[in-house]
Amino acid sequence: MNPQLSVQALEKTFGAVKATNGASFDIAPGELHAIIGPNGAGKSTLIAQIAGEIRPDKGRIFLNGQDITDVPAHQRPRLGLARAFQVSQLYPEFTLLENVAVAIAARDGQTFGLWKPMASDQSLLAPAADYLARVGLEARGHAQVSALSHGERRQLEIALALAQEASVLLLDEPMAGMGAQESARMTQLLLELKGRYAILLVEHDMDAVFALADRITVLVYGQTILTGSVEQVRNDPHVRAAYLGEEHA
Numbered sequence: 293m294n295p296q297l298s299v300q301a302l303e304k305t306f307g308a309v310k311a312t313n314g315a316s317f318d319i320a321p322g323e324l325h326a327i328i329g330p331n332g333a334g335k336s337t338l339i340a341q342i343a344g345e346i347r348p349d350k351g352r353i354f355l356n357g358q359d360i361t362d363v364p365a366h367q368r369p370r371l372g373l374a375r376a377f378q379v380s381q382l383y384p385e386f387t388l389l390e391n392v393a394v395a396i397a398a399r400d401g402q403t404f405g406l407w408k409p410m411a412s413d414q415s416l417l418a419p420a421a422d423y424l425a426r427v428g429l430e431a432r433g434h435a436q437v438s439a440l441s442h443g444e445r446r447q448l449e450i451a452l453a454l455a456q457e458a459s460v461l462l463l464d465e466p467m468a469g470m471g472a473q474e475s476a477r478m479t480q481l482l483l484e485l486k487g488r489y490a491i492l493l494v495e496h497d498m499d500a501v502f503a504l505a506d507r508i509t510v511l512v513y514g515q516t517i518l519t520g521s522v523e524q525v526r527n528d529p530h531v532r533a534a535y536l537g538e539e540h541a
């Protein structure tokens with residue numbers, strides 16, 4: 293099967309630091325593919341290149357067979373690539389329903405700048421309620437974003453990514469800052485989404501990664517040193533030495 297996302301020999305240098313140094317991997321349709329690596333391995337830089345926020349020095353990125361390396365970040369969602377957890381994605385004074393309605397309107401190319409009226413448009417609010425239900429926030433539609441817990445905000449950010457109707461989701465540390473209960477809820481949500489989207493998951497929480505991933509790519513010093521199943525990665529001596537330590541070995 294052709295990969296939905298293919299990253300080929302990406303390189304990105306900042307001064308003397310090779311943040312990405314020949315990273316390559318593929319994600320199949322419906323696959324949940326995790327990227328793990330120690331702090332500074334280049335995970336954020338890699339995901340920013342896939343999202344189009346950072347231009348690689350070398351290498352190519354293909355989405356559904358199309359070379360998107362030179363496509364601007366704001367055009368990538370329309371081609372089927374959505375990133376969750378972007379800064380300033382949320383409007384704190386709007387309700388959850390209104391926030392999702394705005395995302396749907398923006399996706400459909402409706403005029404920017406008139407968001408408040410748009411956010412009370414029934415033709416947007418009905419699908420907005422559906423996206424909220426997909427992430428377990430159906431009961432919170434009329435709450436303001438400012439009233440949400442940290443975990444609920446992250447659920448909402450996933451709903452906004454789903455509202456892009458993309459086939460590939462980039463999830464950048466969804467469990468960051470969460471307690472055990474919130475992490476468990478997010479893991480359950482991602483299990484429910486798994487298989488319906490190709491998901492690239494960058495995450496430090498190894499319990500979550502091992503519970504969720506179909507395949508894992510290990511990144512060390514900007515290089516993808518291994519792509520394999522959970523078992524292959526857990527048992528690889530280089531990975532254990534470079535990253536996992538004794539805790540999960």
Ligand SMILES: Nc1ncnc2c1ncn2[C@@H]1O[C@H](COP(=O)(O)OP(=O)(O)OP(=O)(O)O)[C@@H](O)[C@H]1O
Pocket residue numbers: 306307309310311329330331332333334335336337338
């Ligand atoms: N804009 C930048 N300018 C200079 N150096 C940078 C820049 N962005 C990243 N780096 C460097 O590139 C390397 C990779 O950083 P990156 O943030 O991508 O790693 P990471 O794996 O996401 O780390 P963490 O797990 O701590 O989030 C690091 O050495 C970092 O200091």
